[in-house]
Amino acid sequence: MESNNLSSCEDFFVHGSFSPFEKQPSSPSVIVIGGGISGIAAARALTNASFKVTLLESRDRIGGRVHTDYSFGCPVDIGASWLHGVCNENSLAPFIRLLGLKLYRTSGDNSILYDHDLESYALFGLDGSQVPQELVSKVGEIFEKILKEVNDFFPVLNAVKVREEHQDDMSVMHAISIVLGKHPELRQEGLADQVLQWYICRMEAWFAADVDAISLKNWDQEDVLTGGHGLMVHGYNPLIEALAEGLNIRLKHRVQKIVQRNNRVIVKAEGGRHFVADAAIITVPLGVLKANLIEFEPRLPDWKLSAISDIGVGMENKVALRFNDVFWPNVEVLGVVAPRSYSCGYFLNLHKATGNPVLVYMAAGSFAVDLERLSDDKAVDFVMLQLQSILPRAPRPEQYLVSRWGSDIDSLGSYSCDLVGKPPDLYERLRARLDNLYFAGEAASVDHSGSVHGAYSSGLWAAADCRRRLEVQCGVPDLLKLASLREEMSSSEIMVPLQISRM
Known part of the structure; x- marks a missing residue:
C-alpha cells in the first residue's frame, strides 16, 4: 500500500467486470490509523477476511491507552485495568477465555460504586x-438514595425526580444539591459528610470528570453489562x-494528513512517508x-466536527508504587476521606x-489534571503524604510509575x-x-464508551462496515467471504469458562 500503487479495486473500475478466464481482482486495501x-x-x-491491511501507530508500541508496564518485575496496567462486565455478552470474553487469562472480581452487579463493592474498602x-465500617455502609446507602432521586427510573421517596422536572440539562452535582434541598434528611455532617464526598470522588473516577461537569441527562445511559x-x-x-x-503494523508512524481522492485514501505520515488504500479506519483517541x-x-463536515468538539475527554491518572513488603490492610481499596471530593483519594x-506488593493511587477529573502538572x-x-497520613509507618517506595495521559501527545486525555x-x-x-473513511475507538462506541470492550467492538463494527462496502465495490470473490465466515464462526464457538475469583 505504498504510494503510487494502484489497488485491484481501481483496476476493476477501469477495465470492467472480470471473467473466470481473466485475472481476478485481489483483495481491497485498508489503512488502519491507531494501534490501540x-x-x-x-x-x-479485515486481515482475517484476506484484505490487505496496514496499521499505522505513532507510538513505539501497540495498545494505546491500554498499556501494561513490566518495570516492577510484575504487570501493572497504567491505562485500562478492568473488564467491565464479566459475561459472555462482553465482546472480549471469547479471547480472554481462549488465552486462559485470569480475572479478579472487584464487584458484582449493581454496585453503586460500579467497579468495587462497599465491603472492599477501608476508609x-x-x-x-x-x-x-457501619458508617461507610450507612452513607453508601444514603448516596444510593440520592442518586435514585436524581434520575427518574428508581422511585425511592415517592417524589418527582430531578431529571423529570427539569427540561434543561444540568450537572449531576447541581442535581444532587437539589435533592439535598428537597430532602434535608439525606444531608450529612462531619465525618459522614466526608464519606459522602469520598463516594462522589469515586463517581468522578468512573467518569474521569468532575461531578459538576457530568451531564444529568446522560450520566446513567451507558449499557453496563452484567457479571x-x-x-x-x-x-x-x-x-x-x-x-x-x-498483523502488518508500522510503529513510529505518526499520521499528519488524510486525503480522500478518486475513491482512494492517501495517508501522509511524518518523514514524508505516504500510504494509499481503498479505505481508511481512523481509531486515534478523541x-x-x-x-x-x-x-x-x-x-471534515461541520456535523462531524461538532461531534468531536462536544464529546468530553475525561482525565484519570495513576501513580503506581512498588514496595518491598506489604504493610497495609488486606482490602482492595484504601481511601482517604475529606471535606471536598477534590481532596479525597484512594489506593488500589x-x-x-x-x-504483588503494589499500590496504585488513582486521580480523576481536575485533580488528575493538577497532579499531572507536578514532576x-x-x-x-x-x-x-496521603498514604502516610493513614499509615504513618509507610516507607518510600522502591519504584514508582506516573501516568500522564493528558499531556501525552498520542492520547491527550483518558477516555470520553x-x-x-x-x-x-x-x-x-x-x-x-x-465515504471511504471510517471512525472507531472507545469514543465512537454508542453503548459502551470509555471501556476496553467498547473500543474493541467499535473497531469490529467499523471493519464490518468497511468490508461490506468494499466487497461490493471491488467485487471480492465469494471464496474470501466464506473463509472469513469460517474464521468468525470458529472464534464464536470457544466456550472455555472465564477464570474469575475473589479472595
Whole structure:
C-alpha cells in the first residue's frame, strides 16, 4: 500500500467486470490509523477476511491507552485495568477465555460504586483514624438514595425526580444539591459528610470528570453489562499481543494528513512517508482529533466536527508504587476521606488481586489534571503524604510509575465522557462513515464508551462496515467471504469458562 500503487479495486473500475478466464481482482486495501485495541480489532478482522491491511501507530508500541508496564518485575496496567462486565455478552470474553487469562472480581452487579463493592474498602480520615465500617455502609446507602432521586427510573421517596422536572440539562452535582434541598434528611455532617464526598470522588473516577461537569441527562445511559467487574490479573498486554499477532503494523508512524481522492485514501505520515488504500479506519483517541493534529482533505463536515468538539475527554491518572513488603490492610481499596471530593483519594491494592506488593493511587477529573502538572518526584511526594497520613509507618517506595495521559501527545486525555448541555447523538455522529473513511475507538462506541470492550467492538463494527462496502465495490470473490465466515464462526464457538475469583 505504498504510494503510487494502484489497488485491484481501481483496476476493476477501469477495465470492467472480470471473467473466470481473466485475472481476478485481489483483495481491497485498508489503512488502519491507531494501534490501540480498536485499531487492532479492525485490522485483525479485515486481515482475517484476506484484505490487505496496514496499521499505522505513532507510538513505539501497540495498545494505546491500554498499556501494561513490566518495570516492577510484575504487570501493572497504567491505562485500562478492568473488564467491565464479566459475561459472555462482553465482546472480549471469547479471547480472554481462549488465552486462559485470569480475572479478579472487584464487584458484582449493581454496585453503586460500579467497579468495587462497599465491603472492599477501608476508609480513613486525614487524622489517620479509620472510619467505622457501619458508617461507610450507612452513607453508601444514603448516596444510593440520592442518586435514585436524581434520575427518574428508581422511585425511592415517592417524589418527582430531578431529571423529570427539569427540561434543561444540568450537572449531576447541581442535581444532587437539589435533592439535598428537597430532602434535608439525606444531608450529612462531619465525618459522614466526608464519606459522602469520598463516594462522589469515586463517581468522578468512573467518569474521569468532575461531578459538576457530568451531564444529568446522560450520566446513567451507558449499557453496563452484567457479571460485575474484574481486574486483569496479568494485565491487558497478553490480550493485545495475541490480537495483534501477524498483523502488518508500522510503529513510529505518526499520521499528519488524510486525503480522500478518486475513491482512494492517501495517508501522509511524518518523514514524508505516504500510504494509499481503498479505505481508511481512523481509531486515534478523541483528544488527538480535538487537537486537530491530523489534517483532513477535504475538511471534515461541520456535523462531524461538532461531534468531536462536544464529546468530553475525561482525565484519570495513576501513580503506581512498588514496595518491598506489604504493610497495609488486606482490602482492595484504601481511601482517604475529606471535606471536598477534590481532596479525597484512594489506593488500589494490587497485592489483594495479584500478590504483588503494589499500590496504585488513582486521580480523576481536575485533580488528575493538577497532579499531572507536578514532576514525577513531586507527584510521588504528594501521594506518599496521603498514604502516610493513614499509615504513618509507610516507607518510600522502591519504584514508582506516573501516568500522564493528558499531556501525552498520542492520547491527550483518558477516555470520553458526557458533558452538560450536549446533544444525545454525538457518539453516532462520531462513528458515522464519510465515504471511504471510517471512525472507531472507545469514543465512537454508542453503548459502551470509555471501556476496553467498547473500543474493541467499535473497531469490529467499523471493519464490518468497511468490508461490506468494499466487497461490493471491488467485487471480492465469494471464496474470501466464506473463509472469513469460517474464521468468525470458529472464534464464536470457544466456550472455555472465564477464570474469575475473589479472595
